[in-house]
Amino acid sequence: MVLILSLLSTLAFASQKVSLQLSWMHQFQFAGYYVAKDLGYYEKVGLDVVISESGSKTNLFDVVDDKKADFSIWSSALLVDKINGKDVVALGAIFQESPMILMTRDDTGVESLKDLKNKRLMLTGSAKDSASIFAMLFSCGLTQSDLKILPHSFNLDDLVNKHTDAMLCYVSNEPIRMADQGVGYKIFNPKDYGFHFYDDILFTSSGFIKKNPKLTKDFYEASIKGWEYAFENIAQTAEIIHRRYNTQNKTLIQLVKEGEALKRLAFHENGSIGYLDKSKLEDIVNVYKLFGLVKKDADLDGFVYEYNHPKEFAFKLNYNEILHLFLVVALVLASGAFAILFVSFRKKWLLTKKDLYAEILKQKEEIQTQHDIILQQSKIVAMGDTVSNIAHQWRQPLNVISLSVAQMETSLLLGKEIKTEDLLALSAEINAQTQYLSQTVDDFRNYANSSADKVVEFNLRNAIEKVCLLTKENYRANRVEVVANIKDCVLTQNESLLIQSLLNIFNNAKDAMVEKGVVQKCFFIDVACDESSVSITLKDSGGGVSEDILDKIFDPYFTTKNITKGSGLGLYITHGIVTEHLGGSIVVHTVRYKYKDLALSGAEFVITIPRVAIKTFERS
Helix, strand or coil: CHHHHHHHHHHHCCCEEEEEECCCCCCHHHHHHHHHHHCCHHHHCCEEEEEECCCCCCCHHHHHHCCCCCEEEECCCHHHHHHCCCCCEEEEEEECCCCEEEEEECCCCCCCHHHHCCCEEEECCCCCCCHHHHHHHHHCCCCHHHCEEEECCCCCHHHHCCCCCEEEEECCCHHHHHHHCCCCEEEECHHHHCCCCCEEEEEECHHHHHHCHHHHHHHHHHHHHHHHHHHHCHHHHHHHHHHHCCCCCCCHHHHHHHHHHHHHHHECCCCCEECCCHHHHHHHHHHHHHCCCCCCCCCHHHHECCCCCCCCCCCCCCHHHHHHHHHHHHHHHHHHHHHHHHHHHHHHHHCCHHHHHHHHHHHHHHHHHHHHHHHHHHHHHHHHHHHHHHHHHHHHHHHHHHHHHHHHHHHHHCCCCCCHHHHHHHHHHHHHHHHHHHHHHHHHHHHHHCCCCCCEEEEHHHHHHHHHHHHHHHHHHCCCEEEEECCCCEEEECHHHHHHHHHHHHHHHHHHHHHCCCCCCEEEEEEEECCCEEEEEEEECCCCCCHHHHHHCCCCCCCCCCCCCCCCCHHHHHHHHHHHHCCCEEEEEEEEEEECCEEEEEEEEEEEEECECCCCCCCC
16 A cells, blocks of 8 residues: 555656757757756756757757647747648747848948849748848848849858858857857848847647646746746856757857847847737738738737736845835935025025015026926927837838838749739738828827917817827837727817827826736727816726825826836926916826726826817916
8 A cells, every 4th residue: 555655656746758849959049948957947847858959951840740849949930830720839939039140251242231132142941931031131122033042051161161142140159150260240130120020939739738738837937937047147057058968069158159149139128038929920920921921810819828928027125225225315315405495594584575576586487497498308208209109110111011012023023923903902002001101200290390389279089099199109019908989079279288298198108007017908098078178088007006106196207117217207297288288187096997807907197178278378
């Protein structure tokens, strides 16, 4: 009986065998998995992971599909497999930007991509596997017929010895080796041309996940933990690879440099590793569509692993550090306040009544001047944010136009017949993208040229739609759902200032939801209008404002953001615009509500202004 119990106990705690097929030979590119294995992260969750390297001819999808490996690693090309009906689930993307680049010697006369015309170029695989490279080339007017494409030899000596003019390389590999050999080089990176592709996506099949849900989750989380350690401890990780996984005989210094290069590509803006953004995946699918590799959208809900999400990091202090910091800050503030009060009271005692009255008028004028300066500065900052949004909004349409033209040009050069319906479809797409670009220019020009004193008649619906357009890219990139209930309501007010005040709240809401790591990011817009006034209610799902700071939220320079991310003037300016320039009121409170059967909470701003401006702002 004891023997049987002992045997059952041993079986219960036996490690589960798991196989991981890498996409290339051992190097820092796969460091997180080595760390998770060697430091016991896999073992701690009961996994015995076997890591296998592969060569250039290994089909990574087939390895998983044929059940020769449980997990593997491949590029954004997995989206094509998914759209074509293959069973593939992306657990996480280790690199937010692809390390794949084009590299040339710096003495070949190639200063720009256009200089590659009629040059020899070594590429791997098809457009599916090197889509970001082909997209970058096509966006600069180069088609396949303009290039002498050679099979990739995977031998850097061919570039060093000028057997090819350009070579597809990894930013973390070949440039380091070129530098070690003292050979100058130049790189062309797709991300610099607006093509942002994921790479080294860890994947498996939905069938495997269904049978092994806990194993999959444990393996993914342990792997991410391994990656976090690897990038925080590059030197120690390089030593592990050099000692146990160095089949390419790289030097320790080369491995360290490789780790430093890859670290710059790994982290999402929220600080997490592995994050997959559905809007970015949609952009990648659009590139595949333009190459004719796919004709429909991907089921991204089925493609992205359900536990792929950012991990929030917080700066933490212990109790004694907080106490000491509080005492130092309190002492500095008390000293400053005492000095200010002493000088102020001493000066006021010396003033006569007449002098005191003059001094009050002078200070009021100075305060008003400062207020006007801050208002103007706030608009400049808002314009800067808007320019940034427009730059993001333009990049994708420009790429679509460029690739559409390149697609037609390629077909003509290759002598392919272009069907009338295909030509009309491409023409319509280019026209639609051009109109979109033109509209963003008009919106920005109208906003930039508006006057702080100009009162005009306008429809509130149109004003709010302008704000939505100006913030569209930021909201889309951060997966914020906008739910609008806007009525037509004609106002005679300062449209520019109203747009500026709304922009501040839109941006503030987005920042709050992103910084707090809210999964269901929602922003609600409601408008109520009567004969004399209009109320605009803006509500987010960012958790709301705590009671202890609710009365400070409109104070100047008060912010809950990191000092590098907020000045504390946005809501202060909004309050000033609404109450002083528009003659209205603004209040904020925390609300709890339900949306799509989810319990949410957030800040709710209610702006109420008269439909007709009572008077223009006057200095008193």
